[in-house]
Amino acid sequence: MLRIGCHLSSSKGFLAMAKTAESIGATTFQFFTRNPRGGAVKEWLPEDVAAMLEYFEKAGIAKPLAHAPYTLNACAKEERTREFALETFADDLKRLEMIPGVMYNFHPGSHVGQGAEEGIRLIADTLNKTLWQEMHTTVLLETMAGKGSEVGRSFEELRAILDRVELSDKMGVCLDTCHVWDGGYDIVEHLDDVLGEFDRIIGLERLHAVHLNDSMNPCGAHKDRHEKIGQGHIGTEAFRKIVTHPMLKNLPFYLETPNETDGYRAEIALLRGMEE
Ligand code: FE
Numbered sequence: 451m452l453r454i455g456c457h458l459s460s461s462k463g464f465l466a467m468a469k470t471a472e473s474i475g476a477t478t479f480q481f482f483t484r485n486p487r488g489g490a491v492k493e494w495l496p497e498d499v500a501a502m503l504e505y506f507e508k509a510g511i512a513k514p515l516a517h518a519p520y521t522l523n524a525c526a527k528e529e530r531t532r533e534f535a536l537e538t539f540a541d542d543l544k545r546l547e548m549i550p551g552v553m554y555n556f557h558p559g560s561h562v563g564q565g566a567e568e569g570i571r572l573i574a575d576t577l578n579k580t581l582w583q584e585m586h587t588t589v590l591l592e593t594m595a596g597k598g599s600e601v602g603r604s605f606e607e608l609r610a611i612l613d614r615v616e617l618s619d620k621m622g623v624c625l626d627t628c629h630v631w632d633g634g635y636d637i638v639e640h641l642d643d644v645l646g647e648f649d650r651i652i653g654l655e656r657l658h659a660v661h662l663n664d665s666m667n668p669c670g671a672h673k674d675r676h677e678k679i680g681q682g683h684i685g686t687e688a689f690r691k692i693v694t695h696p697m698l699k700n701l702p703f704y705l706e707t708p709n710e711t712d713g714y715r716a717e718i719a720l721l722r723g724m725e726e
Pocket residue numbers: 517520557592
């Protein structure tokens with residue numbers, strides 16, 4: 451059975467997210483580790499986390515995906531900005547040890563004119579300073595649309611980061627359908643080729659999660675504007691092929707479409723209905 455969920459607000463705590471997930475037919479979900487716009491970080495209560503984990507068993511929920519604030523930039527030009535990203539990663543990773551089986555997804559960053567090669571070096575450097583041997587969380591690099599100077603716009607760039615990380619076995623990739631499409635990978639007409647290329651360059655065993663988003667823009671637009679499933683340039687039929695593809699169907703899927711809970715409930719039902 452499809453493991454599918456969506457991005458949920460963490461403002462009411464962990465147990466509340468698990469309950470919301472179950473109420474919309476989700477068996478997984480994604481959440482921000484903290485407010486992406488900054489501000490004070492709320493404490494994670496061990497009893498709330500424990501209650502969520504207990505609820506997981508009852509509701510058949512697994513594979514929660516933590517998303518780092520998208521405002522972080524591990525390859526910024528300013529040293530202070532890079533340090534802030536490093537401190538935030540380190541603090542998030544420490545907290546995430548409370549949640550067994552969690553994965554931590556982040557946007558590699560924007561090199562802001564320093565060049566992709568330097569960006570890749572700085573991102574790997576940040577990871578080498580924050581990962582540790584005994585940690586339990588799998589850290590995922592997200593495939594990016596290539597907006598502005600975003601690093602991670604191609605499978606090659608992600609591979610180059612992975613190659614530089616010492617504790618590389620802690621690392622994986624999250625494929626975002628809107629981002630790869632905007633990045634120029636035609637998953638509508640050539641899904642098999644794109645997945646073959648991913649396997650050849652990165653290795654399919656590195657793929658741990660899929661963000662399901664339609665796109666407001668054509669393939670290669672480098673824009674990153676998410677659209678509701680079936681209402682964008684990717685379209686319903688492509689999503690049917692994606693969620694039933696033998697190379698993908700056992701992965702967890704997370705919707706990040708512009709929806710409230712009712713819209714997510716409908717999209718989850720739509721995608722579940724696509725299973726053979
Ligand atoms: Fe993201």
